[in-house]
Amino acid sequence: MKIEDLKKLTPSFYTQKNVLAVAKSLLGKLLVTQFNNQLTISRIVETEAYEGITDKASHAYNNRRTTRTEIMFGNGGFSYVYLCYGVHYLFNVVTHTINHPHAVLIRATEPIVGIEAMLERTGKLTLDYSLTKGPGNVAKAMGINKLHSGINLQSNELFIADDGYKIFTNNILATKRIGVDYAGEDALLPYRFIVKDNLYVSGKKSQNIAV
DNA sequence: CCAATGATTGCCT
DNA sequence: GGCAATCATTGGC
Numbered sequence: 001m002k003i004e005d006l007k008k009l010t011p012s013f014y015t016q017k018n019v020l021a022v023a024k025s026l027l028g029k030l031l032v033t034q035f036n037n038q039l040t041i042s043r044i045v046e047t048e049a050y051e052g053i054t055d056k057a058s059h060a061y062n063n064r065r066t067t068r069t070e071i072m073f074g075n076g077g078f079s080y081v082y083l084c085y086g087v088h089y090l091f092n093v094v095t096h097t098i099n100h101p102h103a104v105l106i107r108a109t110e111p112i113v114g115i116e117a118m119l120e121r122t123g124k125l126t127l128d129y130s131l132t133k134g135p136g137n138v139a140k141a142m143g144i145n146k147l148h149s150g151i152n153l154q155s156n157e158l159f160i161a162d163d164g165y166k167i168f169t170n171n172i173l174a175t176k177r178i179g180v181d182y183a184g185e186d187a188l189l190p191y192r193f194i195v196k197d198n199l200y201v202s203g204k205k206s207q208n209i210a211v
Numbered sequence: 212c213c214a215a216t217g218a219t220t221g222c223c224t
Numbered sequence: 225g226g227c228a229a230t231c232a233t234t235g236g237c
Contacts, residue, residue, distance in 0.1 A: 050218075064234095083217095083231070084218065085219050085220085085230070086232070087220070107218085130220095136220060146232090179219070
């Protein structure tokens with residue numbers, strides 16, 4: 001796979017008003033990073049939607065606008081990366097338009113290109129499903145950190161592409177979001193989307209992958 | 212200024 | 225299943 005063959009998702013994809021539709025559409029798309037000339041690609045299999053100022057689980061809830069979340073208040077199509085628990089970077093895609101701080105968290109992917117680099121970045125010796133299972137692991141394997149917050153997803157170093165791979169609607173499951181119990185009734189919203197039976201989806205025990 | 216905390220993970224029992 | 229790691233950000237004083 002060559003980077004010039006990959007078709008980036010357009011700005012109008014990201015500025016859609018329905019963040020749930022975007023979160024679902026992102027399933028099956030390719031997350032591409034090329035930092036320091038190292039190409040890594042993985043396929044998105046789990047997402048979570050954060051619906052702006054009315055969503056108690058969102059960093060932008062109640063129009064809370066801070067230095068960290070400022071990028072969410074800008075136009076869709078940019079990355080929002082932040083440090084969680086002082087330990088893990090989580091990669092989000094900003095959606096909707098200016099002053100509508102919606103975002104989609106990428107929670108799990110399936111490694112496609114640059115697996116050696118991913119193993120090196122994560123300090124793993126062998127490939128198993130934990131390599132890109134869970135949002136912290138996705139960012140680590142793809143080489144995404146705080147420096148990559150606010151990047152335009154039309155950039156060549158970080159973007160999402162469509163290679164024609166289709167996920168059918170009946171293979172998508174919606175569940176409540178993970179780790180947002182503090183959000184009261186909003187913690188129950190079915191805003192997490194997963195590819196049915198995909199072994200990289202978070203929450204299952206990892207096992208070795210047959211070669 | 213400073214204490215509290217989290218959109219998690221992995222190791223321990 | 226329980227919990228420690230670890231720190232930028234946040235909000236209160």
